[in-house]
Amino acid sequence: MDIGKYRQELRVLFDDERELIETFLVIRGLVKGGIYKTKLKCGKKGCKCERGELHEVWMHYRSEGGKAKTRTIRKEEVQEYERYTRNYQRYRQSRAELIKLHKKQIRLIDLIEEGLRKENSGIEKKLFKKKR
Numbered sequence: 001m002d003i004g005k006y007r008q009e010l011r012v013l014f015d016d017e018r019e020l021i022e023t024f025l026v027i028r029g030l031v032k033g034g035i036y037k038t039k040l041k042c043g044k045k046g047c048k049c050e051r052g053e054l055h056e057v058w059m060h061y062r063s064e065g066g067k068a069k070t071r072t073i074r075k076e077e078v079q080e081y082e083r084y085t086r087n088y089q090r091y092r093q094s095r096a097e098l099i100k101l102h103k104k105q106i107r108l109i110d111l112i113e114e115g116l117r118k119e120n121s122g123i124e125k126k127l128f129k130k131k132r
């Protein structure tokens with residue numbers, strides 16, 4: 001049982017948390033989901049895509065109520081969507097990391113408590129006796 005080591009670890013995790021929280025403070029604008037490029041037939045009669053020259057299109061996908069939804073996006077929208085969906089993914093990833101980090105912090109806090117109680121187990125025993 002090394003309380004000093006646990007305290008030091010907790011301090012490091014506190015710095016990690018501060019860094020992580022920064023993500024939620026600096027991100028401006030987000031769109032759920034992601035984008036990808038694909039090739040499609042447009043369905044117009046006589047179009048080059050009927051002969052196998054497919055159209056390159058950008059799609060935006062997101063899940064809604066457990067279902068995947070996609071729609072095409074215009075070329076001039078691609079940059080914006082790319083930035084905002086990247087922000088979204090970074091935001092969600094940081095959120096997941098924060099949950100993991102908090103679990104680690106609580107574990108250390110409990111270990112420190114355990115150590116402190118052991119250090120003062122004599123006092124605890126005395127107090128417990130008095131109450132009886």
Ligand SMILES: [Zn+2]
Binds near residue numbers: 041042044049050055
């Ligand atoms: Zn076509």
